[in-house]
Amino acid sequence: MFAKKSRWNAIIVLIITMLFISSILFLGIRANAEVEEQFIDQFTQGQTSQAQQISNGITTFLNEKVTMLEVLSIQPHQIPDDNFSKTFESIYEKSKGFYVIEYVDKNGTIVSGYPEENTPLEYNLYENERSIPFEIVRETGETYITDPLTTFEKELAIYVWVPVYVGEDEFEGAFIAVIEIDKITEETIKTENPAGYIYLINDNARLLYDSAETDLIGKNYFDIINEPDVSRLEIIGMQTEGLSGSGTFSERNENGFLEQKIISYEPVIWKNQQWSVGVVTPLWYVESLVQSIYVKQGLFAMISVAFILFIGSFIALILFSWNKTLEDEVQSKTSELEKSNEYLQNANRKLKELDRLKNDFVSMVSHELKTPLTAMKTSSEFMKETECDPEVKEEMLDLIIRNIDRQSRMVDDLLDISRIESGRMKFNPEDVNIREIVETSLQTVEKQAKDKGINIKVGYPQESLTIRTDKDKLIRVFVNLLTNAIKFTPHEGDVEISVTDTGDNIQASIKDNGIGIPPEKRDKIFDKFYQVDSTATRKAGGTGLGLAIIKGIIDGQGGNIFVESENGKGSTFTFRLPKELKEEDFTEIEQH
DSSP states (O other), X not given: XXXXXXXXXXXXXXXXXXXXXXXXXXXXHHHHHHHHHHHHHHHHHHHHHHHHHHHHHHHHHHHHHHHHHHHHHEESSOOOTTTTHHHHHHHHHHSTTEEEEEEEETTXXXXXXXXXXXXXXXXXXXXXXXXXXXXXXXXXXXXXXXXOEEOTTSOEEEEEEEEEEETTTEEEEEEEEEEEHHXXXXXXXXXXXXXXXXXXXXXXXXXXXXXXXXGGTTXXXXXXXXXXXHHHHHHHHHHHTXXXXXXXXXXXXXXXXXXXXXXXXXXXXXTTEEEEEEEEEEHHHHHHTTHHHHHHHHHHHHHHHHHHHHOGGGHHHHHHHHHHHHHHHHHHHHHHHHHHHHHHHHHHHHHHHXXXXXHHHHHHHHHHHHHHHHHHHHXXXXXXXXXXXXXXXXXXXXXXXXXXXXHHHHHHHHHHHHHHHHTOOEEOOEEEEHHHHHHHHHHHHHHHHHHHXXXXXXXXXXXXOEEEEOHHHHHHHHHHHHHHHHHTSOTTOEEEEEEEEOSSEEEEEEEEOXXXXXXXXXXXXXXXXXXXXXXXXXXXXXXXXXXXXXXXXXXXXTOEEEEEEETTTEEEEEEEEESSOOHHHHTXXXXX
């Protein structure tokens, strides 16, 4: 009887134990499914941010190339004697990505280009039946991008056509910039996808780039995918339509087995071109990232079973500990993904802001170039068609000269900011008297100050101060800061210059009682193309490069510059320069 009861007790204990074990397994499997689903969602968001970053990077990279050519294409004078050869060389050497830059005259003949070994000189577009893009830019007057074509060297590339005008409407030919797709992806796709791949297609589903299958580049994507499912076809269709999103599809791997993959895609819409970036990752790779959680979960499950079998009273404590550890692990993984997503989103916002600033700059430069051109053309036509007395004629000539000088300064600013960014700004140090530099600068802005009734006060130390610096560039710093102070100071206001000796350095301050700078914008005023108030600044005139150039000149000679300002009460720009450049300073300066 006792033995029979013991057997029933044993059976009951076994049943209870199995129920506990079954409950643990059920809850574990359900928790696994929830963890995996949440992790896949987070991973897909990160993959989408990666696709967005690549898309913005490609757009920014290409816009930078076209911006330089569009600025160069608006000429205030005649075509230079060398047909832009030196300019092409400078742009090519300082900007990565160009295969060749060429100039086609208005007859459709390639007359110059850089590098010369990649330029088919004397090649006529009409004779070789290649004139369609040339005719398009001639008729529309706008930049035109061809679909990706194969170059003579069998490389896939895009051809950028930019019309060239002398004056407002005199068509003189076009620039052709050939940019290889490999160079675009090399400069913009910096991240890797170790288990999956990244690809780029155009709106005809032509494969432009594939990080895994380079032999397939140039082919139609519908022709090369192996046994596509309906989801895959729908995704490619949405990509060719310029849509963004994410999804899953099945694809055979290199061993011939079907495996499920996660894809995120983002359009690249640029000029008349529409491409699409796709980032693909196998589902097994995403699941492998959470294997460490599964291992720990299995370990805890085994411990739980052992404790149930041998020490049933501790089962609740073990389950609690197991669940807590699992939650912490999930929270840790989720936090890491959120931080990664936040980083990618911030990078995307910065790329979009940079792209917006460059677009604003192109619009501004076009305005700044066309305005003096219109004035010069009107003055020239007036002198040509009207009998005018010598005084009027002299005024017209002065107007033309001023506008020529204005455009020359703009070109100089563009070249200087390029030299500063590439580290090629040259300095010619010499011993000069700081008083002489200030006096020369005052003579330059004397008329501008007099016209507005601005009173300029100057304060020097009693003793003579000598500094070793590039004289011309330091004069430019003073002139630019004084010009800005005069522009933004009301009529009959005051501008003060203060020069002091601080020991090893000379400190100079230019103070005005103008409109001032808002606190939230003071950290950005030395950035290129940045303008505190685009409307007010445009009225005063400016490209947003002056303060960036000044900072480059000061920093390049071992100094520093900063600004103090109170909104509505004026601003004070202060810079310091060492009196004597040390030997380590010379290593950072390219001497004449």
